Amino acid sequence: MKPIDVIIIGGGPAGISAAIWCKRLGINHLLLEKQEQLGGQLFEIKNEIIDYPGVIAKDGKELQEFFVRHFKDIGCSYKQNAEVLAVNSTLKTIEVKCGNNIEQYPFQYIILATGAGPAYLDVPGEKAMITRGEMYSATTDAYLFRNKNVVIVGGGDRAFEGAILLAKAEANVYLIHRSTQFKAREEYIDEAKKIHNIKIITNAQVTRIHGEQKVTAVDYVNHKGKMCTLPSDAVFIRIGIKPNNTLIKQIVKTNEKGLIVTDSFGKTGTSFIYAIGDICTNPLFSSISSSVGQGMIVAKNLSLFLKGQYEGLREL
DSSP states (O other), X not given: OOOEEEEEEOOSHHHHHHHHHHHHTTOOEEEEESSSSSOGGGGGOOSOEEEETTEEESSHHHHHHHHHHHHHHTTOOEEESEEEEEEETTTTEEEEEXXXXXXXXXXXXXXXXXXXXXXXXXXXXXXXXXXXXXXOOHHHHGGGGTTSEEEEEOOSHHHHHHHHHHHHTTOEEEEEOSSSOOOSOHHHHHHHXXXXXXXXXXSOEEEEEEOSSSOOEEEEEOXXXXXXXXXXXXXXXXXXXXXXXXXXXXXXXXXXXXXXOOOTTSBOSSTTEEEOGGGTSOGGGOOHXXXXXXXXXXXXXXXXXXXXXXXXXXXX
16 A cells, blocks of 8 residues: 555644645645544634634634535545554554554654643542533533532633633632642633632642532642542533643653644654644643644645655755
């Protein structure tokens, strides 16, 4: 089988952008997405999207529809329900599970666009809570918690924005953070501090989530080292993201946060592997816009390699 010029692993905004640019530049490509639908984390965005140039979308799902329509209309090559099981960096092949079949694809280059998922506390009771489906959106589910106690764990924008939305829906909100320093925007912090039904607990560490049928309480160690129990009807874990790097972390270099290390063109320490999107971007600078831009840069860069034009360009 002739090697595919570029295999893109991941069908979120970064992968979709890379595929569109590969198609436009005449690069033989294949995008592999393990889920049934393209879009990645776009489905997790429940609020209006107002900062993507040229598009106002009511939520991530609507933006996903725009992206996928463009992707399909231009004729990009892709497979859904295609889980990449292994990358053989010696033979330059990947092993893919498509339904009940295991297939192998040879390649010249790989673009990793596997993104990131939510980071978790890794405390007793958390996994059971997730398995029960007690994962909520502050944007769409706030009404469920009127006059109820909720705990939010985290200190960034999502934690504070969620606390504000829940408090405005008349929930009693306890925001627990492990230090006294926050990564959230000042306007969020200032607003949250003014809302009477938000209590901010700092220098505290959540140690257990209670509840067999549903969440009933949370244990945490306070700033004095004392164990405290806080009755709660829900726990919103907002402690950041974790890169989806399991597939390739033994092949490419990652930093202390698990992000793939790349140069300005998306190239990793392995010359034929590139990375784009949340798997390699500092969360402070992560956005749909940056992911889409990185997809374009990598595709253009690879087109120069594939056409033998890179060396001449580098001399300019």
